[in-house]
Amino acid sequence: MIEGISAGLSAVFTLHNIAFLLVGCLTGTLIGMLPGLGPMTAIALMIPIASTLPAETSIMMMAAVYYGAIFGGSTSSILINAPGVASTVATSFDGYPMAKAGQPGKALAVAALASFAGGLIAALLLLLFAPSLAAVSLSFHSSDYFALMILGLVAVAAFGAGSELRKALLMTLIGLMLSTVGSDPTQGIPRFTLGMIDLMDGVSFLLLVMATFALSEALLQILRKPAGTRQQDPQTELTSQSKPLNLSLSRQDIQEASPAVVRSSLLGFFVGLLPGAGATIASLLAYGSEHRLAGRVRRAQFGHGSIRGLAAPEAANNAAATGSFVPLLTLGIPGSGTTAILLGAFIAYGVQPGPMLMISEPAVFWGVIVSMWLGNIVLLILNLPMIPYLARLLSVRQQFLLPLILFFSLVGVYLVSFNTFDIQMMVIFAIVAVVFRLLDFPMAPMILGFILGGMIEENLQRALLIYDNSWSFLWQRPMTLIIMSLAVAVLILPPLVNRFVSRR
Amino acid sequence: MINTDRAGALLILCFSLGYALLIQEITLLDGAPTGLTARSMPTFIAGLAILISLWLLLQPGTRQASRPFAALNWLLGAPFCLLMSLYGFGLRPLGYLLSTFLFLAGGFFLLGERRGWLLATVALSVTGVFWLLLSAVLGVYLPLLPPGLAP
Numbered sequence: 132m133i134e135g136i137s138a139g140l141s142a143v144f145t146l147h148n149i150a151f152l153l154v155g156c157l158t159g160t161l162i163g164m165l166p167g168l169g170p171m172t173a174i175a176l177m178i179p180i181a182s183t184l185p186a187e188t189s190i191m192m193m194a195a196v197y198y199g200a201i202f203g204g205s206t207s208s209i210l211i212n213a214p215g216v217a218s219t220v221a222t223s224f225d226g227y228p229m230a231k232a233g234q235p236g237k238a239l240a241v242a243a244l245a246s247f248a249g250g251l252i253a254a255l256l257l258l259l260f261a262p263s264l265a266a267v268s269l270s271f272h273s274s275d276y277f278a279l280m281i282l283g284l285v286a287v288a289a290f291g292a293g294s295e296l297r298k299a300l301l302m303t304l305i306g307l308m309l310s311t312v313g314s315d316p317t318q319g320i321p322r323f324t325l326g327m328i329d330l331m332d333g334v335s336f337l338l339l340v341m342a343t344f345a346l347s348e349a350l351l352q353i354l355r356k357p358a359g360t361r362q363q364d365p366q367t368e369l370t371s372q373s374k375p376l377n378l379s380l381s382r383q384d385i386q387e388a389s390p391a392v393v394r395s396s397l398l399g400f401f402v403g404l405l406p407g408a409g410a411t412i413a414s415l416l417a418y419g420s421e422h423r424l425a426g427r428v429r430r431a432q433f434g435h436g437s438i439r440g441l442a443a444p445e446a447a448n449n450a451a452a453t454g455s456f457v458p459l460l461t462l463g464i465p466g467s468g469t470t471a472i473l474l475g476a477f478i479a480y481g482v483q484p485g486p487m488l489m490i491s492e493p494a495v496f497w498g499v500i501v502s503m504w505l506g507n508i509v510l511l512i513l514n515l516p517m518i519p520y521l522a523r524l525l526s527v528r529q530q531f532l533l534p535l536i537l538f539f540s541l542v543g544v545y546l547v548s549f550n551t552f553d554i555q556m557m558v559i560f561a562i563v564a565v566v567f568r569l570l571d572f573p574m575a576p577m578i579l580g581f582i583l584g585g586m587i588e589e590n591l592q593r594a595l596l597i598y599d600n601s602w603s604f605l606w607q608r609p610m611t612l613i614i615m616s617l618a619v620a621v622l623i624l625p626p627l628v629n630r631f632v633s634r635r
Numbered sequence: 636m637i638n639t640d641r642a643g644a645l646l647i648l649c650f651s652l653g654y655a656l657l658i659q660e661i662t663l664l665d666g667a668p669t670g671l672t673a674r675s676m677p678t679f680i681a682g683l684a685i686l687i688s689l690w691l692l693l694q695p696g697t698r699q700a701s702r703p704f705a706a707l708n709w710l711l712g713a714p715f716c717l718l719m720s721l722y723g724f725g726l727r728p729l730g731y732l733l734s735t736f737l738f739l740a741g742g743f744f745l746l747g748e749r750r751g752w753l754l755a756t757v758a759l760s761v762t763g764v765f766w767l768l769l770s771a772v773l774g775v776y777l778p779l780l781p782p783g784l785a786p
Binding site for chain 1: 639640642643646647650651654657661662663664670671672676677679681683684688690691694701703704706707708709711712715716718720721722723724726727733738741742744745746747748757761765769774775777781
């Protein structure tokens with residue numbers, strides 16, 4: 132492990148990598164701050180730029196964009212009560228009342244320090260857990276991978292109940308369908324290309340992500356603008372004030388927040404490990420558990436500017452974001468929509484996350500882990516004092532911002548392929564994504580299905596070859612059997628539990 | 636009664652049926668290394684998607700019918716889709732500079748900016764700064780001018 136850490140340190144501490152880490156943190160914060168644009172959009176928007184960089188630099192930058200966006204989302208939650216992402220909704224419960232009560236600087240400082248602590252504790256746990264899990268997963272066969280990918284698909288889709296579950300499963304299947312466009316992985320037979328040469332290589336991952344997240348989000352915001360708008364977008368006092376914010380915290384504030392931060396960081400990390408859970412569930416769970424743990428007097432402060440109520444979800448969401456890297460780096464399985472996009476980006480850069488990553492690309496594996504510490508320090512030291520200035524972005528008028536997002540998305544995809552057909556495809560995918568988002572169908576399972584689809588088919592082919600064209604690996608190989616049983620349990624248990632609870 | 640869940644399920648059902656029809660057009664070669672052919676996985680996915688979309692479509696309605704498309708400003712959204720498509724068609728023949736400037740200026744105009752100087756300044760600055768970032772920092776070359784005018 133010491134060797135690994137030193138490999139990570141030497142990978143991160145180059146001027147080039149630190150510069151792009153700073154760019155990632157700053158860009159992530161800026162994009163995450165914009166209401167409606169979360170980590171998924173931030174990462175999608177940065178993929179084209181990252182694709183021009185060496186693999187380890189680009190991956191460190193993307194990780195920085197991820198936690199920078201979560202940090203940025205907290206800022207808009209606190210200052211204008213508009214969470215940039217679902218994972219910072221709980222932050223607004225106490226952050227916004229605190230800001231409204233004349234303490235925006237204090238609220239931002241609590242959020243930043245809690246995020247920092249959550250990220251740091253989780254990065255330490257990542258350092259302990261990831262290598263052990265990677266070592267175990269080295270013994271995995273194709274059939275185990277096949278089962279793991281099924282578990283990944285099912286787990287994300289299954290975090291709903293009733294019709295929500297079916298909608299998530301349907302979107303996963305749409306993603307799987309899109310993954311089959313192009314050449315068949317074993318024999319190279321063209322499938323679903325409609326006779327178009329441009330589709331022979333399949334649908335580009337970047338194109339799909341940009342269209343379904345960045346482009347469709349901007350289009351939705353355009354569609355939701357009232358007809359004949361020429362009015363200036365509302366600016367809040369908090370984002371347009373010119374005097375510096377008071378970011379200082381008293382010893383009492385720190386004493387009150389610290390236990391909640393430690394508890395929530397641990398909770399967040401372990402929730403982040405679970406496929407499908409992620410930062411949103413972690414932050415809401417942390418808020419709920421701190422609410423229950425608080426005494427009667429402190430509980431009454433929740434929702435009215437409680438420091439514990441603000442610190443807990445902030446620590447948990449950052450820790451969960453870090454925790455979600457464990458299955459991604461060690462098993463190559465994304466646990467959430469955001470890590471699914473990151474997995475696609477890794478593959479696009481020629482890096483295959485999974486058990487072999489630690490051996491074949493130690494600089495990437497350890498570099499990402501070490502860069503998380505550095506990234507969290509950057510967020511605290513550089514971004515926190517700059518928040519009052521960065522927050523001015525919230526007052527940039529949408530009539531400039533939205534066309535710029537559309538432009539960056541379109542040109543970003545064009546820069547990778549230099550094919551204008553991709554722009555037309557993006558427009559079509561974005562319109563379809565807008566329709567499905569309006570119908571309340573989730574997009575993240577589709578991306579997950581798209582990314583895992585090809586891998587599932589390849590691993591299944593390999594497993595069948597090894598087992599002489601027999602499906603017996605599903606019950607003869609214990610690891611495959613265990614993982615497949617888990618997948619079935621994850622799919623069946625939540626609806627059964629829900630039904631049982633609702634009957635009682 | 637049609638609600639958002641059923642409308643989505645209906646769309647996916649139609650898509651899945653179209654996908655299933657296209658499976659028949661996949662050529663099968665002799666000598667597949669395993670029992671899996673190029674049609675196997677698509678057939679399984681299509682079947683499952685048809686079943687689940689039917690399940691969602693035919694389930695007893697629990698949700699209130701909502702009209703998510705009603706309050707949207709389609710008169711603004713449709714020109715934007717057209718603008719993006721035109722940008723795709725114009726990027727090569729017009730070159731990056733002119734097509735991007737027109738796209739951004741058009742976008743700002745559609746969203747209500749009527750001050751010509753501001754609109755042109757922002758569009759031109761973004762176009763220029765982004766091109767410089769690409770060519771000078773990231774080393775990506777993007778033809779600035781139309782093919783006939785390029786040096």
